[in-house]
Amino acid sequence: MVRQAFKVMAVMVCGAFSVPATVMAQDLQALARVDVENSSITDERSGGVALNLQLSQPVPFRVFTLDNPPRLVLDFKEIDWTGFDKVAVDQSEAVTDLRFGIFRPGWSRLVLDLATPVLPDQTEMRVDETRGTATLSIQMIAANAEEFSDFSQLREEDGWALPKSTVAGQPKERQLGDRPVMVVIDPGHGGVDSGAEREGYEEKLLVMQFALELEEALIRTGRYKAELTRKDDVFMSLPDRISKARSLGADVFLSIHADALSEGSATGTTVYTLSNKASDNMAAELAAGHDRGDLLAGVDLSEQDDQIASVLMDMARLETDVRSEMLADFMVNGIAQSVGRIRKRPHLGAGFTVLKAPYIPSVLIELGFMSNKSDLVNLLTEGWRNKVTRGIIDALDNWTVEDAAQARLLRQ
């Protein structure tokens, strides 16, 4: 019987509703808001969960599940989530945590972490004809692990899905010092994925501020062109960041972070390059944490990983790795000289997915660790950020010359 219900659900649950005549056209332009007071997540004695979302107006939506770890994902036309963090999941044992925010421009995402497999059985958006409000109710029923896994594979790759990342592709001609170098800056995290959070500050916003300052400083030199992978507070998957860098014609890719670590006293700027083997536990924790950001935001990384793995076999990767290593060493020196202080082992490696562009020299810069008090103060200090920016530009100046010389040698 249960199976039957899931078969029906195999059809993507998309928002189908009629707009009441009383809802004015201009209301539909406005951002839908969540009515926190009247929204709820309730465990049921049967092992199921009832999710009720009260919205100021109907919006298109879809519901699907993802496995490993089990998650329920809801995508909506953009919603104002203000106050929704007050919808407590403390009382729910089935839903252990939730996240929400902008997933891509115009679209919001709500992700529920599930303690046990439950599947949507009945999904309905009811519209109040007179008030123009809408109620989305999802009745989830207990399922076993196999049923959950089967259902999670039924997710259609339709127009809603993430664009296929083109991780490989034609290499851009190596820079020879005869044209402005395009630096693509990647502010980590964004949207539904806030990154580290300490004392009310969010990593996604701190690194965005730094990225914008660095972009401006680079362009002002006249020697560089600069672009950002994301300009707004939106979620972007790690493979999509690589695709974006490629489409922007990146000569260099700099991913900017300021993570927090669960333990230890990590402090100071650290530069990471891609490595199959992590330099230490901390580097491994950071790399896994970033992939986890994608998983938590409801991205399926498994397919892209295969693509990336095959690309890694390519000889191109070897040449790029050498260039990235050299870039990292220049970065460490540049920042150390400009800031006067850097981490004890400032150049480390780990399996960072975002550094896997096969033809683009890529490094990940942890500006500092939000888990460290003085690092957090540095991150919030404009003078300190300016010093790091100068160090990065010095490093790029040195690297560009050396990299061009090596490219010319390869051509002979």
Ligand SMILES: [Zn+2]
């Ligand atoms: Zn981060």
